[in-house]
Amino acid sequence: MSRVDHMDVAAYALGVLDEQDMERFEEHLATCWACAAELESMVPVVGLLSDIDEESITAMEQTQSNPVLLDRTLGALRTHRRRARFRQVLATAAAVVVFGGLTGVGFASLTDDSAPPNPYAGPSTGVPLDPPTNRPGNPGDPGFGGNAQEGDQRNVTDPSTGVEATFFLISKDFGTKVDFTLGRLPGPRTCRLVVVRENASSEVISTWTVPPGGYGTNSNPQRLVLSATTSTKLDDVKHFEVQSVDDKGVASPLVRVPAT
Known part of the structure; x- marks a missing residue:
């Protein structure tokens, strides 16, 4: 190809070639990697020129810019702002890049690097959900309305105090985990949860205060x-007991929940 063809890259990128020269250059571009690489490097510059209005360029003229160059640039901008034509320039350049990749010659992406990547929703790696259960529950139970609560459920209402308790007893390697809810528990008071073992020994495993309005x-x-x-x-637990503790430290039972 002639040197004129190689020098048409800028004019093609700006869209100032006539139809015949444009077709001739595109035929040349399909086989000339030097021109394809040069066109690729000019795409960002052309994009910047599209954001310059004619008023800004007119101001350049007042700073002793070359009037001939100014006229040619203004004409190029008007042509370039025909967006359909610019998209054709990008499509042609992209086709050359694809062809280059097939032959082992790669170029940088012609797209805007500042654009965020498309989000990709990968497979979930979370903990599997607990299997559903047919076990009845109360609205105040831990996990009620969501995933099934782990553990063996115990629902108890003390006939003397009226305190309602729902316990979920979960056997763990470290011992036992207890999830529980309490209702009809008046306040103010201080409470504690005691585990009573089969050997008659006991241990306080939780304490809390109840506000004046109580709970439930x-x-x-x-x-x-x-x-x-x-x-x-x-297996070593006999029962759990919720107790109320007065100011002197004297405990009185509120509700007892058996382990089995």
Whole structure:
């Protein structure tokens, strides 16, 4: 190809070639990697020129710019702003890049590097959901309305105090985990959870305070939801007991929950 063909890259990128010269250059571009690489490097410059308005270029003229160059640039900008033509320039250049990749010659992407990548939703790697259960539950139970609560459920209402308790007893390698809710628990008071073992020994595994409105009461319908752990194995537990503790440290039982 002639040197004129090689010198047409800028004119082609700006869209100032006539139809015949444009077709001739595109035929040349399909086989000339030097021109394809030069066209690729000019795409960002052409993109910047598209953001310059004629008023800005007119101001350049007032700073002793070359008037001949100014006229040619203005004409190139008007032509370039025909977006359909510019898209054709990009498509042609992209086709050359694809062809270059097939022959072992690669160029940088002609697209804007600042654009964020398309989001990709990969497979979930979270913990599997607990299997569904047919076990009945109360609205105040831990996990009620969501995934099935782990553990053996115990629902108890103390006939003397009226305190309602729902316990989930979970056997663990370290001992036993207890998830529980309490209702009809008046306040104010201080409470504690005690584990009583088969050998008659006991251990306090959780303490809390109850506000004046209580939990699961007319003043405060929200039930109390808590968790506790003990090193005692579930097989060694006789029962759990929620106790109320007065200012002198004297405890009185509120509700007892058997382990089996």
